[in-house]
Amino acid sequence: MTGWTPIDCHAHTTMSDGALSIEELIDTVRARGVRPSIADHLSTDVSQAVKSIEGVREYLDALEPYDVARGGEFCWHDPLWRELPSDLSARFTHKLGSLHAVHIPGASRPLSMWHRELPSELTAAAYMSLHLDELERFAAEMPVDILSHPTLLPLPIRELPEDELWTDALEERLVDALFHAEIAFEISNRYRPHERLVKRAHDRGVRLSLGSDGHTRAQVGDLAFPLEMAMRVGAETHSLFDPYVHGTRAAR
Ligand SMILES: [Zn+2]
Numbered sequence: 432m433t434g435w436t437p438i439d440c441h442a443h444t445t446m447s448d449g450a451l452s453i454e455e456l457i458d459t460v461r462a463r464g465v466r467p468s469i470a471d472h473l474s475t476d477v478s479q480a481v482k483s484i485e486g487v488r489e490y491l492d493a494l495e496p497y498d499v500a501r502g503g504e505f506c507w508h509d510p511l512w513r514e515l516p517s518d519l520s521a522r523f524t525h526k527l528g529s530l531h532a533v534h535i536p537g538a539s540r541p542l543s544m545w546h547r548e549l550p551s552e553l554t555a556a557a558y559m560s561l562h563l564d565e566l567e568r569f570a571a572e573m574p575v576d577i578l579s580h581p582t583l584l585p586l587p588i589r590e591l592p593e594d595e596l597w598t599d600a601l602e603e604r605l606v607d608a609l610f611h612a613e614i615a616f617e618i619s620n621r622y623r624p625h626e627r628l629v630k631r632a633h634d635r636g637v638r639l640s641l642g643s644d645g646h647t648r649a650q651v652g653d654l655a656f657p658l659e660m661a662m663r664v665g666a667e668t669h670s671l672f673d674p675y676v677h678g679t680r681a682a683r
Pocket residue numbers: 504529531579580
């Protein structure tokens with residue numbers, strides 16, 4: 432035994448859209464032999480979320496008394512993270528950035544990943560090119576430690592075979608952007624990435640992070656798939672993202 436214990440870097444409580452209190456989440460995750468962290472939605476564009484700077488302060492105050500890593504999931508397309516003062520920023524053990532919506536040139540509002548259709552005449556391949564453009568802007572600008580669920584895509588194309596969506600060139604762009612920005616690649620249990628992309632990220636030197644993206648008792652701390660995937664691509668347990676060792680990034 433090495434004494435290493437995995438940590439779930441991405442899980443939600445009732446402070447956003449999760450079902451568990453802070454205590455319930457901590458107890459549930461620990462009972463699975465996993466270290467807990469809390470990363471609730473901090474965004475004006477998620478219906479149940481912390482939506483203001485004052486709210487972020489209260490959120491961090493609520494987490495402070497507990498032995499739990501203090502994360503937060505920010506939407507790239509939402510302005511709240513840009514307004515975060517440095518004293519609050521420094522209180523996070525780790526921050527996650529999510530592409531829950533992507534800017535489409537000419538469109539009046541960003542395209543949500545849960546919107547039921549793509550703009551007309553936008554093919555899956557054309558969308559993927561725009562998605563990677565956005566991903567590169569995200570990596571260059573957003574001061575986060577982890578890219579949440581890197582393979583979350585719009586509903587109409589989400590279930591297409593990965594080979595129809597992800598070309599070698601697109602995968603290279605993704606892992607290069609994360610590598611240069613020193614942003615970790617989340618192996619999400621909820622939106623599961625394909626092995627070829629995880630391996631490419633690992634081989635490129637991008638750190639891997641384990642996340643349940645759990646919202647319920649059954650989900651939080653469930654890292655069986657992410658951990659197995661990390662081991663399959665050859666990652667060492669001690670190299671996996673640990674907020675206490677590798678977070679949090681200073682604002683750039
Ligand atoms: Zn998310």
